[in-house]
Amino acid sequence: MVVASSMMIRTKKTKAVGIPTIDLSMERAELSKQVVKACEEYGFFKVVNHSVGKEVISTLEEQGAEFFSKTAAEKHRAGPATPFGYGCRNIGPNGDMGDLEYLLLHTNPLTISDRSKTISNDPIKFSCAVNDYIESTRELACEILDLVGEGLRLQDKYSLSKLIRDVQSDSLLRINHYPQMVKPKSWDPSLMKGNSNSSIGFGEHSDPQILTILRSNNVGGLQISTHDGLWIPVPPDSNEFFVMVGDALQVLTNGRFTSVRHRALTNPLKSRMSMMYFAAPPLNWWITPLSKMVTPHNPTLYKPFTWAQYKQAAYSLRLGASRLDLFKLQ
Numbered sequence: 001m002v003v004a005s006s007m008m009i010r011t012k013k014t015k016a017v018g019i020p021t022i023d024l025s026m027e028r029a030e031l032s033k034q035v036v037k038a039c040e041e042y043g044f045f046k047v048v049n050h051s052v053g054k055e056v057i058s059t060l061e062e063q064g065a066e067f068f069s070k071t072a073a074e075k076h077r078a079g080p081a082t083p084f085g086y087g088c089r090n091i092g093p094n095g096d097m098g099d100l101e102y103l104l105l106h107t108n109p110l111t112i113s114d115r116s117k118t119i120s121n122d123p124i125k126f127s128c129a130v131n132d133y134i135e136s137t138r139e140l141a142c143e144i145l146d147l148v149g150e151g152l153r154l155q156d157k158y159s160l161s162k163l164i165r166d167v168q169s170d171s172l173l174r175i176n177h178y179p180q181m182v183k184p185k186s187w188d189p190s191l192m193k194g195n196s197n198s199s200i201g202f203g204e205h206s207d208p209q210i211l212t213i214l215r216s217n218n219v220g221g222l223q224i225s226t227h228d229g230l231w232i233p234v235p236p237d238s239n240e241f242f243v244m245v246g247d248a249l250q251v252l253t254n255g256r257f258t259s260v261r262h263r264a265l266t267n268p269l270k271s272r273m274s275m276m277y278f279a280a281p282p283l284n285w286w287i288t289p290l291s292k293m294v295t296p297h298n299p300t301l302y303k304p305f306t307w308a309q310y311k312q313a314a315y316s317l318r319l320g321a322s323r324l325d326l327f328k329l330q
């Protein structure tokens, strides 16, 4: 596995922890092995040499920046974010809060063109920017899922990407804006070891979907948790994408991959903007371990459920809940 030395961090026990960086231009058999290894070890990796156009990224970034620079009253016209639109500080329906504002959109083109009217003075420009970005990041997600299929030697290597290619796919796009923010005086310092000037922008959680494709500007703040519960800061890279394993992929692989817990801290000096494509199947599709992943030695760990049932459970719990526990067998 290629591990960028600039990303190496030493823990107290002096174990080197590095975020895997995967070069998508490398030879296919090696590439699929590295993707599976990164999904197993971290549920998280960075991809370089991807095929998403620079202009697709910068156009959406400009549209996002233009929206967040509007007055609060103008922005609130695009809200609330339940289910889709503009949200400020509230995350989800159960009282979770963070130091951020955001746009949450369904990837269905009709929903986007409808929502764009309240978001932008040039709705066609905004919806084109969003649709182009979604198309490109969906392709990247499918490429990664096909590599997973190859690496796991699935009979149908496209079986995972098929889940998100469907026109009824419930995939989402989120643009988060973390204003530059110094921690409030009443902040609990135990939460912030080593980051005493930052506040929590988005609290610890895993993503419920199959895969998340994340990209941010060059401002740090994202942290991921290793399997042993150690928080590692992710050095930002505005040219590249980060990939996260979500809860649904944990179930599909019968626990061979684990969804990555992550959080975002604010930066006391600069504002951060991140964009996430959350790859999900249609609402009525079943999420159940792939047959190849279930053997007499590895019996199925989860009860079967539909994506709609899982979403319902996720939205009934707090952000940081271990929601997969509800679907574990035994």
Ligand code: GA4
Pocket: 091, 092, 093, 094, 096, 104, 172, 174, 205, 206, 207, 208, 209, 278, 314, 315, 317, 318, 319
């Ligand atoms: C986390 C991943 C995505 O941002 C999101 C979030 C959603 C929301 O902000 O509305 C949730 C959160 C996310 C998981 C648990 C529920 C739902 C907030 C929350 C408390 C859009 C998603 O799909 O799940």
